[in-house]
Amino acid sequence: MHVSRFGKILTRYGICCFAFFISLTISINSNASAANTDLNLRWQGIEQLGKNQDVYFHAWGGDPQINAYIQWTAQQVKALYDINLHHVKLSDTSEAVSRVLAEKSANNDTHGSVDLVWINGANFATMSEHSLLLKQWANYLPNFKYTDPTNNPAVNFDFGIPTQGMEAPWGQASLTFYYDSLATDNPPTTLDELVIWSAKNTGRFSYPKPPDFLGLSFLKYALVILHQDSAIEIQSLLNQPVTDQSKVVVLSPLWDFLDKLHPTLWRNGKHFMTSGAQLRRLVDDTELSLAFTFSAPEVPAAVKRYDLPASIRSYAMSDGSLSNTHFVAIPYNAAHSNSAQLVANFLLSPRAQAEKQKSNIWGDRTVLIHSMLENKQSAWFKAQEPHPSALPFNSIQRTLSEPHPDWVNAIIQGWNVRYGVSK
């Protein structure tokens, strides 16, 4: 009895020791592979739990191409994981933010209605500030490695704020201009030229009213360019939170610029559209001859859909193009957070990213780095014959990075005080 019991203990002890040594050897030999096994186990768990559920994906729904791409994604995740992906079409992402906040205040901490949200910039800043997002998941997605996270700050910072694994990168955008070549043949290529061009072609240019994302992007582009030759101390203020003094110093050149530009704009700068899609419609109506977008492939796609005339040409400003990354995030109280991670991982997969980059699908630039992909995967991204209205290859000569998100509110407030009420 005693012997056998002792033997049992000995065996158990031995197994433990053995296991310890094995694990020690492995961890000494390759720390990474142990971590990998952990990650694999973690991911297997998520796959187990996340299958066969609903995912409510709250994403801006104003573009039929993007909506169609999300539907394609829904079919794919249905086939892969039996997940029913529902696209909740928002007219403004802030609707989802307020919903999650309302749920938090109603103490709904586990059955939130938002599972996945398409987000970046100010909305992300708000959500992370109020701790409304699930942390440390995006960096553990199996497909995250293709973004080359160690060398690529674009996927770890959102408008200068560290993402801390709260959001998975989805696509990249930079400010691209387009013009009607039948109406004008010398579009402006710098901010200075823009003012001159607009004075000559009165009423043929406009920008969406803040707080629209695209309108703010234009204002930020102008702000960054206006401070190009400012002292380094003033330039660095752009990357810091706003103070009362910095607000005056940094923003007054912008207001001077707008005071000069506005009288030459569409409707004398007294009425502004509220989105980039409306701007595009005005170009189609020939009311505007020059406009811009944050997603370059949208332009040829619109021409193919007859939403823009065939005479449209795209180009990038030679003094710089504002660029940023957009993400998907999971609210802390999402009812189906595991399934949402499966979807986010699929969105980041080479196949989904390649599909997204096709100009006839959506044309959103991928966040994956080509050197991280296998040849076969890399081949999926090869573009077809470029469309005459598309942005010519390699035309972005200089990228401008986004100022600190704090500036967004400062710009919105200042803009509303000055131009929000037409006189």
Place this chain on the structure above:
Amino acid sequence: MNVEPTKTTNIEYKTDLFTRIVKFSPRFLLACLLIPVLAGLIGVVLPAFGWAPALSQYKIGLHGFTALWQTPGLVQMAMLSISTGLISTLLAFIITLMILAAFFNTVWLNYIQRLLSPILVIPHAAAAIAIGFLIAPSGMLSRLVSPWLSGWELSPQGIFPHDAMGISIILVLTLKELPFLLLMALGVLAQPELGKKLRAQHKVALSLGYCPMTAFFKVILPNLYPLLRLPILAVLAYASASVEMPLILGPNTPPTLAVAIMQWFNDVDLNLKIKASAGALLQLAITGGLLMLWLFGEKVVMYFCRDLLTNGEREYSGAFWQKLTSVLITGVIGFILLALVGLLLSSVAGFWRFPSAIPDQLVLSHFQSALTQMAGPVINTLNIGIVSTALAILLTLLCLESEQLRNKSVSRFMSFIIYLPLLVPSIAFLFGLVWLQQLANNLSVFVSVVLTHLLFVLPYVFLSLAGSYRRLDPRFSNVAASLGAKPHKVFLKVKLPQLFAPILIAAALGLAISFGQYLPTLLVGGGRISTITTEAVALANGASRRTSAVYAIMQMVLPLIGFIIAWLLPKFFYKSAHH
């Protein structure tokens, strides 16, 4: 001994389940309408004064109102809401009166009614989209005169839509409310007793040498107006606080108050919700003020026109006014037809550069791509519409039956409450309602949306059915009852079959109202339930003209199908019954 059984049957009759349900139904109807509106209002009043547990704010105070007063352009927003609401209602009312006066007792009135009533089923958003196409600088009107007359090679710089004065909003609201008021007036005149009396009086006035228009204003209007008052007030309340039309056609520097409130509620900055609640109260005050102003204006007009009624004057250049009315109504109908043509062309247009009046090529790709994405929204639209309309009809029928069992019509209070959801601006109580639903948290989204739609469907269904129900010849039911039929049998076998056609019309109307709801679906559904209308409004402010044209057309087709069914089904049934 003989007395006993009679007593028991009597008791049995009174406690019959059907009868009890019927007698209880008016109270249930009241609860259905009153509770959400009042609860929603409380849910707005509390945060307006700073008490918002959802934002962990418990400090009661006026800071919401302070923030509201400091909003740049607040006065302009309020003025825009007031002017668009008041002017459009006045215009719609005046044109309605002119049409009625010019064509009273003639066949033309029937033609006009037939031409205008389809506009009633066009949802507000679709109407706004269609008219927007027409009046834009590159719209149909401008294309028709370019370049041969105007010399425009590029679209001119216009002010429509989105003009700062809100003229585009006034235009669309007027066009949309005109058929509603006209049909309401015609509905009143269709009441057998009253209609007969008024027509006879009109004839007497004519034989006394009054011009037809003068006769209408002096004889008919004083009797007609009291019955039109509530519909007019509903129109005024809606016009002063609507969201989707100003959103699509209105200015945005600044927008109307209702649109601004919605934007504050949806803003990233959650502290704006306090300000938005204060704004909702201001909206409530504005709408209430406008209603009071209208009632006061009524008194003033009555005071000054009292003598005119009896001054014996027969003629106020009636021929001129009659011609003017004909021109006006032709203009209105032509305008609407042109808008529809523009909408149809846009939905199938390939490249269509200004100033061509017709597209370069006609393609079906917009329909194809939209239809593939439309299935979900259409199914949602139908589900919500059918369930809420069915509930509304059931409740309405029970209430009307209780009227007949009690042998007296509903109280004034009750008929006012039925109008309540139409008189209280929805922007003022829907947000509160959403907030309370967050607290309750256990209703499914679908149920919440259906119940909210019910609020807006019920009044119309009730108004549409009440007339026919009250006109039912009581002798049929009396005969049936005297033959021993229980109340439920009388209701099901005698009354309902006679009401087949009116019920179908009420159902089609209820569906049309439900299909057109934007704010209730968006807010209560929290964006989780997309219907054809929420999609159409989202696309009108986003995607291409062509896609939004397809959605607007779908928005019109759905209710139209309902009305066609309601119109055909009775014919089919009566025909087969005849055989």
